[in-house]
Amino acid sequence: MNTSRPLGQVGLLLFAALLTSCTQNFFNERFSMSTSYYFPDGNLYAFASAAAEGKLEVMDQLIQRQKVEVDQRGREGLTALAWAVGAKSLVGVDWLLRHGAQTDRAFYGAMTALTVAVTLDEADIVARLLKAGADPNFEVEGNGSPLSKAVRYASAPVVNLLLEANARADGINGEEGRPLVYALSLNKYDNALALLEHKADPRFLPNMELWITNWMDKMQGKYSGDPAFQKVHELLIKAGFKLKV
Numbered sequence: 001m002n003t004s005r006p007l008g009q010v011g012l013l014l015f016a017a018l019l020t021s022c023t024q025n026f027f028n029e030r031f032s033m034s035t036s037y038y039f040p041d042g043n044l045y046a047f048a049s050a051a052a053e054g055k056l057e058v059m060d061q062l063i064q065r066q067k068v069e070v071d072q073r074g075r076e077g078l079t080a081l082a083w084a085v086g087a088k089s090l091v092g093v094d095w096l097l098r099h100g101a102q103t104d105r106a107f108y109g110a111m112t113a114l115t116v117a118v119t120l121d122e123a124d125i126v127a128r129l130l131k132a133g134a135d136p137n138f139e140v141e142g143n144g145s146p147l148s149k150a151v152r153y154a155s156a157p158v159v160n161l162l163l164e165a166n167a168r169a170d171g172i173n174g175e176e177g178r179p180l181v182y183a184l185s186l187n188k189y190d191n192a193l194a195l196l197e198h199k200a201d202p203r204f205l206p207n208m209e210l211w212i213t214n215w216m217d218k219m220q221g222k223y224s225g226d227p228a229f230q231k232v233h234e235l236l237i238k239a240g241f242k243l244k245v
Contacts, residue, residue, distance in 0.1 A: 035048060035049050035052070035083070037075065038074045038075045038076065038078045038083070039074040039075075039078070039083075040074070040075065041072075041074070043062055043066045043068050044068060044072050044074055044080075046058065046062055047059060047062045047063075047068045047072075047080050048074065048078075048079075048080045048083040048084075050062070050092070051080040051081070051083055051084040051087075051089060051092035051093075051095070051096060052083050052084055052086075052087035052089050052092060053087075053089065053092070054089050054090075054091030054092045054095075056091065056092075056095050059092075059095055063099070070096060070099050070100055070101050071100075071101055071102050071105060073105075073107075076107055076108050076109075077105070077106060077107035077108065077109070078107045078108075079101070079102075079105055079107065079113075080092075080096055080101070081093065081096045081097075081101040081102075081103070081105075081113050082105075082107050082111075082112075082113050082116060084096060085113045085116045085117050085120075085122070085125055085129075086116055086120075088120065088122055088125065090124060090125065090128070093125055093128055093129075094128065097128060097129070097132040101132075103129050103132050103133055103134035103135075104134060104135055104138050106140045109140070109141065110140050110141060110143040111140065111143070112134070112138060112140065112146075113129055113134070114126065114129045114130070114134040114135075114136070114138070114146050115140075115143075115146050115149055117129060118146045118149050118150045118153070118154050118158055118162070119149050119153050119154070121153065121154040121155055121158055122158075123155075123157040123158050123161060126158050126161050126162070127161055130161060130162070130165045136162045136165045136166060136167035137166075137167055137168055137172055139172060144175060145167065145168070145171060145172050145175065146162055146167065147159070147162050147163070147167040147168070147169075147171065147179055148171055148175050148178060148179050148182065150162055150191070151179045151180075151182045151183040151186075151188065151191045151192075151195065152182045152183075152186060152188075154191075155190065155191075156190035156191055156193070156194050159190075159191045159194045159195070160194050163194060163195070163198040169195050169198040169199055169200035169201075170200055170201050170204050176204055176205070177201065177204030177205035177208055178205075179195055179200065180192060180195050180196070180200045180202060180204075180212075181205070181208070181211070181212075183195060184212060184215055184216075184232075185215070187219065187223065189223065189226055189228035189229040189231075189232050190228045192228070192232050193228050193231050193232050193235070196232060196235045196236075197235075202236060202239060202241070209241065212236065212241065213241055213242065213243060216232075216233060216236065216241075216243050216244075217243060217244045220233075220243075220244055
């Protein structure tokens with residue numbers, strides 16, 4: 001079954017994923033970018049389009065007859081893999097990974113195929129990329145790790161996939177401790193629970209214990225019926241936090 005999105009939406013999705021690095025309101029404005037802009041070379045345009053649409057025979061022909069390279073780059077460093085991920089084309093992603101597409105190539109100067117899949121909350125694609133060797137701790141120019149994006153923008157299955165692939169639960173490169181803070185401050189308790197179950201340190205940052213205590217006490221009434229909130233509450237009490245009961 002072809003699960004890809006129409007080509008006209010691919011640029012929008014990729015750009016939206018990039019904007020989540022700056023704001024949670026990235027869908028407030030609409031952006032549309034054409035395949036031809038990012039892939040001005042005719043053969044590469046056809047290849048990226050085929051990847052986004054899951055047209056494997058076309059991809060085979062372009063590789064064999066036109067000598068298109070799997071990791072050939074278009075504008076802003078985009079590759080067919082990034083384009084297929086943005087289109088949510090499982091068929092295209094699978095083909096590219098089988099043919100050796102590099103998973104950690106950055107584009108837009110700040111994103112990778114994995115961070116796009118994470119930001120779009122695409123667990124199936126995240127799993128495929130990780131299995132193919134994508135680094136769950138790979139960070140581009142201080143733009144944040146895949147895990148820090150996942151706890152903010154994705155659901156618990158994506159967070160757990162990264163943690164099970166040895167993403168550092170406390171974050172990396174200056175964001176240490178922040179994944180848990182992000183999850184709690186956004187009331188994403190499923191994600192916070194995943195972090196704590198994978199040994200995230202709730203006291204990593206200065207004053208972190210005080211902030212978490214005040215936050216959990218403040219949210220107690222509103223989220224007391226949330227099983228994930230209650231489990232996080234229990235784990236924090238076991239860790240020595242003096243929370244309201």
